[in-house]
Amino acid sequence: MDLIAWLVVLFLSIQCSVGQVNTGCLKWTQRGSNVCCDICHPGNRLVKDCGPDPSKLCKPCELGTYTVKPKEYSCVTCAQCVGAQVLIKNCTATTDTKCGCKEGLTCGNAQCSFCVEECAKGFEPTADRSCRKCPNGTFNDKVHQKCKPWSVKCSNPNEVIEAKGDAFNDIKCFPVSVHPVISTKAPDHANPIWPVLLGLVGLAFVTTITILIMMILVKKLQKGKKKKTSTKPPPIRPPTDDPRTLIAIECSFHEAQQEQGSTCSIESLDSKDSSEQLIA
Structure with a gap:
């Protein structure tokens, strides 16, 4: 009896491996005279775990149901596209119904179980299923996406920021x-005080030379002014014993006194010796 059951299992295994069996158990384990199903064929649900015939351990999902699990006792009811949804693909035994949304709307989740307003570029969706403009400092260059903050620097090190971003674009x-x-x-080994000292010494040298030149020019100017303003003193006549000279002097005085009503006289000489010298 055990030999016969083993031969049946072997035959069914060979048949499953050669032919494409779309119903029943896909993989099973031998347990005595029975087999226990490990995995059902895609689109099949489990009827019972073990039995003598592996093709009867799994059964295809009924119309309007599907399954994606390899070993489940029941199938899931296919979704229905309602309201703002539109049918894109019908339900199969292995896939659920695929729904979309009308123009101007977009799916509210990954399963597209509901539709929301589609947010354009420069806007982002909110928790209440509406759209709002990107806040200052953020942007959105895609449809129905969250706003992202502006970049703080350029991605290329050889570029600089030319303009700030806006609600639609990042920085330029x-x-x-x-x-x-x-x-x-x-260099690190150089003393930084030496350049300062050399500069101060050079400045002091230039300042000293400038002061000396200015003092020389001032002295020359002062000497030139003194020469221009000075006058020659009247010449001093040396004393003489020449009688003619004395008479000429006396007569010059006499002429001046005549104009004032006085007379010229040789007797105006101070001493007798002078008179004798004149007579002689």
């Missing part, structure tokens, strides 16, 4: 030419 970047950077930083 502009490429810049790359030039080699020449470092003017002094």
